[in-house]
Amino acid sequence: MKQDITAPPAFVGQSAAVAATKAPAKPAAPKVFGIDQRYVAPIFITLILLVGHISAGILESPIKTLSAIASAMVVEIVLHWLHNRKFPFLASAYITGISVGILIRSPALWPYIVCSAIAITSKYAIRVNGKHIWNPSNFAIAMMLFLASYTVASLSIQWSNSVYALMVIWIAGGIIIARLKRLHITLTYVASFLVFALFRTAIAPHANGFLHTFGSEVAPITGPMYQLFIFFMITDPPTTVKGHRAQMLVAFLIALVECGLRLTGSFFAIHAPYYALFTVGPIANLVQMAWAARRKRAPVAAPATA
Amino acid sequence: MKPSQPPPPLWVRIFTLALLAALLATPAVMRRFSPDTASAASSSAPAALARYGFVLTESARESGIDFVHQAPNLDSRLAPIMPEVASMGAAVSIVDFDRDGWDDLYVTNSGEGSKNHLYRNLGNGKFEDVAEKLGIADVNKPGTGVSMGAIWGDFDNDGYEDLFLYKWGRPLLYHNDGGKGFTLVKDAGLPAWVNANSAVWLDYDRDGKLDLLLNGYYDEKLDLWHIPNTRIMPDSFEYATNGGRKYLFHNLGRGRFEDVTAKVGLNSHRWALAAGAADLRGTGYPDIFIANDYGVSEIFANDRGKSFHEIAKQTGVGAAPKSGMNVAFGDVMNQGRFAVYVSNISKEGVLIQGNNLWIPRAGTSGDNLAFDNLAHDMGVEVGGWSFGAQFGDLNNDGTLDLFLTNGYVSLSRDADYWYDFSKVAVGNSSIISDASNWPPVAGRSHSGYEHKRVWINDGAGRFADVAQAVGVTDTHDGRSVATADFENRGALDVVVANQKGPLLLYKNSVNPANHWIEFELEGTKSNRSAIGAEVRCYWSGQQQLQQVSGASGFCAQNSRRLHFGLGKGARIEKVVIRWPSGREQKLESPQLDRLNKVKEPS
Numbered sequence: 001m002k003q004d005i006t007a008p009p010a011f012v013g014q015s016a017a018v019a020a021t022k023a024p025a026k027p028a029a030p031k032v033f034g035i036d037q038r039y040v041a042p043i044f045i046t047l048i049l050l051v052g053h054i055s056a057g058i059l060e061s062p063i064k065t066l067s068a069i070a071s072a073m074v075v076e077i078v079l080h081w082l083h084n085r086k087f088p089f090l091a092s093a094y095i096t097g098i099s100v101g102i103l104i105r106s107p108a109l110w111p112y113i114v115c116s117a118i119a120i121t122s123k124y125a126i127r128v129n130g131k132h133i134w135n136p137s138n139f140a141i142a143m144m145l146f147l148a149s150y151t152v153a154s155l156s157i158q159w160s161n162s163v164y165a166l167m168v169i170w171i172a173g174g175i176i177i178a179r180l181k182r183l184h185i186t187l188t189y190v191a192s193f194l195v196f197a198l199f200r201t202a203i204a205p206h207a208n209g210f211l212h213t214f215g216s217e218v219a220p221i222t223g224p225m226y227q228l229f230i231f232f233m234i235t236d237p238p239t240t241v242k243g244h245r246a247q248m249l250v251a252f253l254i255a256l257v258e259c260g261l262r263l264t265g266s267f268f269a270i271h272a273p274y275y276a277l278f279t280v281g282p283i284a285n286l287v288q289m290a291w292a293a294r295r296k297r298a299p300v301a302a303p304a305t306a
Numbered sequence: 307m308k309p310s311q312p313p314p315p316l317w318v319r320i321f322t323l324a325l326l327a328a329l330l331a332t333p334a335v336m337r338r339f340s341p342d343t344a345s346a347a348s349s350s351a352p353a354a355l356a357r358y359g360f361v362l363t364e365s366a367r368e369s370g371i372d373f374v375h376q377a378p379n380l381d382s383r384l385a386p387i388m389p390e391v392a393s394m395g396a397a398v399s400i401v402d403f404d405r406d407g408w409d410d411l412y413v414t415n416s417g418e419g420s421k422n423h424l425y426r427n428l429g430n431g432k433f434e435d436v437a438e439k440l441g442i443a444d445v446n447k448p449g450t451g452v453s454m455g456a457i458w459g460d461f462d463n464d465g466y467e468d469l470f471l472y473k474w475g476r477p478l479l480y481h482n483d484g485g486k487g488f489t490l491v492k493d494a495g496l497p498a499w500v501n502a503n504s505a506v507w508l509d510y511d512r513d514g515k516l517d518l519l520l521n522g523y524y525d526e527k528l529d530l531w532h533i534p535n536t537r538i539m540p541d542s543f544e545y546a547t548n549g550g551r552k553y554l555f556h557n558l559g560r561g562r563f564e565d566v567t568a569k570v571g572l573n574s575h576r577w578a579l580a581a582g583a584a585d586l587r588g589t590g591y592p593d594i595f596i597a598n599d600y601g602v603s604e605i606f607a608n609d610r611g612k613s614f615h616e617i618a619k620q621t622g623v624g625a626a627p628k629s630g631m632n633v634a635f636g637d638v639m640n641q642g643r644f645a646v647y648v649s650n651i652s653k654e655g656v657l658i659q660g661n662n663l664w665i666p667r668a669g670t671s672g673d674n675l676a677f678d679n680l681a682h683d684m685g686v687e688v689g690g691w692s693f694g695a696q697f698g699d700l701n702n703d704g705t706l707d708l709f710l711t712n713g714y715v716s717l718s719r720d721a722d723y724w725y726d727f728s729k730v731a732v733g734n735s736s737i738i739s740d741a742s743n744w745p746p747v748a749g750r751s752h753s754g755y756e757h758k759r760v761w762i763n764d765g766a767g768r769f770a771d772v773a774q775a776v777g778v779t780d781t782h783d784g785r786s787v788a789t790a791d792f793e794n795r796g797a798l799d800v801v802v803a804n805q806k807g808p809l810l811l812y813k814n815s816v817n818p819a820n821h822w823i824e825f826e827l828e829g830t831k832s833n834r835s836a837i838g839a840e841v842r843c844y845w846s847g848q849q850q851l852q853q854v855s856g857a858s859g860f861c862a863q864n865s866r867r868l869h870f871g872l873g874k875g876a877r878i879e880k881v882v883i884r885w886p887s888g889r890e891q892k893l894e895s896p897q898l899d900r901l902n903k904v905k906e907p908s
Contacts (some may be wrong), residue, residue, distance in 0.1 A: 076442075079322060080517070083314040107660030107682050110336060118329045125326040147656030148333035151688075163734060208386060208742040209535075215743040216726070219733030262725075269725045270656050 006263065011027060029292075037180075040092050044176055045098050045232065048169055050225060052102070054118045064112045065101030072097035072116035078120050079124045084170045095232070099137045103146060103228060104151045115144045129289055133282040135239040142278040145271050151277075154225060154271050173231040182235040188248040189230055192255030193221055200262060239281055320780035331822030347540040349775045353577055356815060358762060359701030362777045362800065363629035370433045371425055373809040376417030376453045378474070382528045382592035386746035389715045390723075391530075392416075394503060394768050395474075396803035397455035397786040397861035398528060401467045402427075404485030404897055405607035409790040409865045412437070413420030413809050414453035418531075420508070421579075422453055422471075429686070441488045441634050442480055449531075451475010451499065453785070454627055455861030459507030460515045461557055463834040467866075472502040472520060483560065495563040500526045501550050506529055507856030508583035508592045509833050509886050510570075515557035516833045521578035521596060522550015531556075536742040540577055541735040544627035546600035548739070570613045571774060576601045580860050582633035584644050584853055585840070588671040597630025597648045603662075607716050622677045628659040632860045636706045638684070638763060639665065642842060644851065646677070647708065649692030649860070653753055656724050661710075675749040685708075685769040686761050689752035694787035694860035698798045702820035702871030711784025713803050715747070716754030721751040755781040758802075782807035788858075797820040797900060803861075821876040824901040825868045827854055828908045831887040835866060838886035843870045844879040867901065 035043065053059045076093035080086060100116045120139035123132040126139075132197055144152045177183045197217035205214050220226060234240070234254060258276035261268045268275050334858045351800040354361045366372070377389075377398040384391050402409050408427035409490025415422050422439035422445055446452045451473040457466040466482035468491075477496050480488040501524035509754050524530060525548065528538055532780035540546035541582035552572045554893035555563035567573075573586045576598040583592040591608035598604065599670040602624040606614035618624025623646075632649035639645070650659035668676050681687035689695075691713040697706040715723070727743035737743050758778045761769035773779070782804035789798045804810065807904075823843065843851055852868045881893040885906050896902045 040716030079325075082318045082321070106658055107687055108336075110332070114329055114332045118326065121322060121326045121329060125322045143330060144333065145655065147330065148336070150333075150337055151658055152333075153653075153656055153658045163736075166734060205746065208746075212740070212742040213745070215737050216729050216733070216745050219729050219737045219743070222734040224738065225732065241567075265722070265725045267655055270728050276693070 013198050017276040020268060030149075038089070038091055040176060040180070041232070042094050042098075044172070045095055045228075047172070048228070049098060049102060051168060059101070061109075065098065068101035068112040068116045069094060069097030071113040072100070072120050075117045075120040078294055083124055089300060095139050096120060099228060100140065100233060103137070103141055103154055104152055105154065106148075108151050110304075111144055111148055111152045112305045115140045115216060118143055128286065131285065131289070132175060132239060133285040135233055135236050135277060135281055138277045138281065143269070143273045145274060150266075151174055154274065166227075169224070169227050173227060177231055177235060180235075182237075185235050185240065185246055185247050186230045186289070188235055189255055190221070192252045196255055196259035196262075197221075202257065226273070229277075239285065246284075246288065250280060253284070254280045265272070308903070317749070323409060328568055329446045329859070333489055342743060347774060348872070350814075354776045355815060356378070358772050359817040359820060360776060360797070361705055361815050362692065362700075362760070363815065364780065364810050365431075365520070365813045366809055366811040369811055369813075370428075371412050371809055371811055373415075373423050373425075373435075373890055375804060375806055375809070376415055376420045377806050378416045378418060378530075381533045383533065383653075384530075384538050384741055386748075389717065389747045390727075390744065391741070393715060393783075393805060394523060394785060394861070395452060395454050395747075396805045396809075397453070398788045398801045398803040398809065399458055399863035400788050400790040400801070400865040401469075401863075402866075403457040403458070403467055403482060404470075405466065406485075408794065409867070411788070411790070412442075412456050412458070413448060413860075414456055414471070414721050416452040418446060418448045418452060421619040422446070422456075431793060436522055441469075445471060445478060446473075447493065451501075452505050455505065457505050457507055457857045457863050457874070458835075458866075459478050459518075459837055459856055460833065460835040461507075461516045461518075462559075462561065463488070463515070463829075465828075465834060470505060470518060471506070472500065474524065476502040477500060477502065477505075478518060479561075490513070493812075494561055494745075495555065495558075495565065496520075497526065497553065497565075499529065499699075500553065501528060501530065503514065503861060504581040504596075504790075505857060506534045506581050506583050506594070507700065507835070507837050508594075509838055510554070510592055510594075510608060511556070512591065512832075512886055512888065513557075513611075514829070514831055514833055514887065515559060516551075516835065516837060517557050518563060519572075519581060519583070519594060520553040520555070521581050522552065522572070522575075523577050524548050524550055525575075525754070537740045539738040539739050539741050540600040543600055543731040543738060546577055547575050547730075549575050549598075551575055552578065552596075565629065568796045572614055573605060573804070574604060574616075576604065579631045580633040580648075582635055582646075582858055583838070583856060585838075586644060586646075586666070587673070587675050589798060590846055590884075593635050595646055596633075597633045599629050600627070602627045604631050607857060617673075621662055621675050623635050623662075623677075628662070632695045634695050634697055634859050635853065635855070636708070638663070638697065638708075639707050639767070640765070640850050642851045644718040644850050644853075645684070647681075647695050647828050649689065649695055649712075650712065651691050651753070652688045653691065653724060656728060658688070659724060661689055661692055661810040663687075677767045680767075684767055684908070685758075685771075687761045690756035693785045694802075694862055694865060696787045696789050696800070696859050698789040698800075698864075699714070699869065699871030700707060700798055700800075700814060700816070700821075701762060701766070702796065702816050702822045702873070703799045704820075704850070704852070704871050704873035704876070705765040707758070707763050708769060709787055709789070709800050710761070711787050711804075712758060713754055713756040713781065713783040714782050715750050715752040717747070717751045718749065719755065721748075721750040723747055723750040726750075728751060734853040754783065757781060758784060759867075782803075784811070785862055788862045788864050788867075791824065791867065794901065796824070796869075819874050820896055821872040821874070823872060823881075823896060823898055825870075825883075825896075826866065826903045827880075827883065828869075828900060828905045829885060829887070830906040831889065832906055834887045836886065836906070840884040841868050841886075842882045844881070845870075845876050846879075847873050871900070 056157040080088035261272040421443040425433035469480040522742040635644040663681035691714040695710040760773040786803040
């Protein structure tokens, strides 16, 4: 069954919480901590943004982030109207914009606007059986990193040198994701990342000892880019496969591909998680669709051969 | 789709796909029209001279300069990342140390036991090294640290420029004995050890004696040859506050200085890499601008020589943490105010900090001072791993151009360290601050072999890179840039000090149709070097502001002479000098195409 692209959350693809909202018309949306589930992710990512900006001033320019948000919302409104003749629920567009505003870095303004627009447009333009197979933000960021590398990089800094900001985001993120029943994805990915970091350490030369080499391999996951990646991107229901085990397998595969990219030490290694999700995500979706189609056909075929 | 939901019309689907295609094509379109990527291609010297009005010819060897920089070998525990940590020390400063009317140059070396060179300008296009003879060569003895840079200023107002040498080690002050030799000033009140990468001569309280600002990079408690442990690195890539402290030394006279840092409120432990002093707020007192690595820049506003307060954030400068490596002041818009150029790191696909060109916002001054970063709009944003940069009118057309050197570590052309660097750069403070967690460099390059930038100013708010066309084709790991008219013929030459590379002298050939004027100032009530003096030149309906500087760029100091290009058919209207003492002097008829020597009226 095709997915309803008129569904109000619009599923930009960052948020389990947003994904959990199917239609605002439903009389009683599920609640998390007493808050309408549809608003949990927007509130959470806004809090992350505020904590990051207040503690470390992570927003080089609030104008750029606001432009990214505005771009996502405008494109969402236009395309949703064209496709569905309805005004969309804008929470997911907001999350897309804010994610773009945090996750890409460019001295120019236009990449923020274009990246958000690509993210929103991609989910209307690229669909298989009515489902968008790429996480929209991931698709857009990976494209910008590849096509506009002369002026775009991804977030590659800390929130600050304070460990407290880091702890707040991990703990709050973990609790919220757990309440949204997506924690298994995050934990699988983190565990896989650590195992693969050990693997990379094992095969690397240890100029300063095993632990120090491991420290450098683990370092990326302590950064804010990963916090957004593991809480908002890989848990995105509309673009993840169905079923706990399948989701955990995909999370593991993302970490595996990421490890492979890291071992190349190439251009793609720098932004390995984005490219890993960009590669694994749609393939996993297509495989599950094909699998489902095959299973759907099987009962029909069985009586004929009986 | 819900069963009741009709599919969107075909034209909507086509439109959506077309929109996506257009958006994906946007980066290519934007790059085509990006001012930063419009670099002029190589051309013959006559063609470049005709088109751009100047051409630069690398002439170090022909001029008798054969200096090659050596890097230090720090504590062996840093060996795996030695190219990363021992990556500075090549510096150049300009001085006419013997007052013979020809600018000389001093270049620092950083290998243990290596010698610094003082190249005396013989006035015939040749230089000879006289550092050894004059006693300022052997300054990098093991156990005393190694040179990082030098600045010149007449601290005792005897008419000869004295030398302050800052090091990762013991800072040294040398008195210039009438241009015939140098004597180490003992008991000057300087600290025993500072790991400094910038220093500035300035007269912050306008008492007529030059004071000294010295900025630490690594913590001053560290002897980098004998570190207690490997936790010496910044505790954050962008918010580090575990760098060296700042020192402001008030000149008491007779070779004595008093540390007034705490008293005046210069409290910072950021990782300073460059600093400059200029009256940014229009108060008549020099403010201090510090570009910090691993963090935001700082502006210390001068409270009439009594104290300083930090204002970078409120001016817009201190919002975005980057990797500041340069402070150069220039009136790039010919509007009578200084812009500030700060260099940072840009690497395609990895880290695009972009350099900053801070332009003062119209109508703001004093406590309301505000800056806008127009580096992108004006085309001087992306310059690789940028280090030293200087403003100067290279083609004498009446607008300030910008020379930028760059390149961090050039080793293997086939192996790159960026990926490993990017891993630890994002790490938590406990990871990034420990040098042992940094992956070994292992012979790999890190933003190596980069092309330099020579941006010429079109006078209408845009710069264009013509480096390759005008002859700046080297790809050394550039650090320090300084400008001077070495042949007294009205053309700014450029000297570049390269890390573990040769000192380059780019001699300038300028279109003779363009006029110029130069000034050499001597203070009387003000400090005799006239450091801090501002000169406003008004000609042909234009104006330009320049100042005598006690340091500029990255570990550099330009000639004390001020050089103004004036373009064709220029007619000087007036020249106004504001001396550091506050006195204003108006010159009615300075000589065009000449060096004008001006003494402060007593």
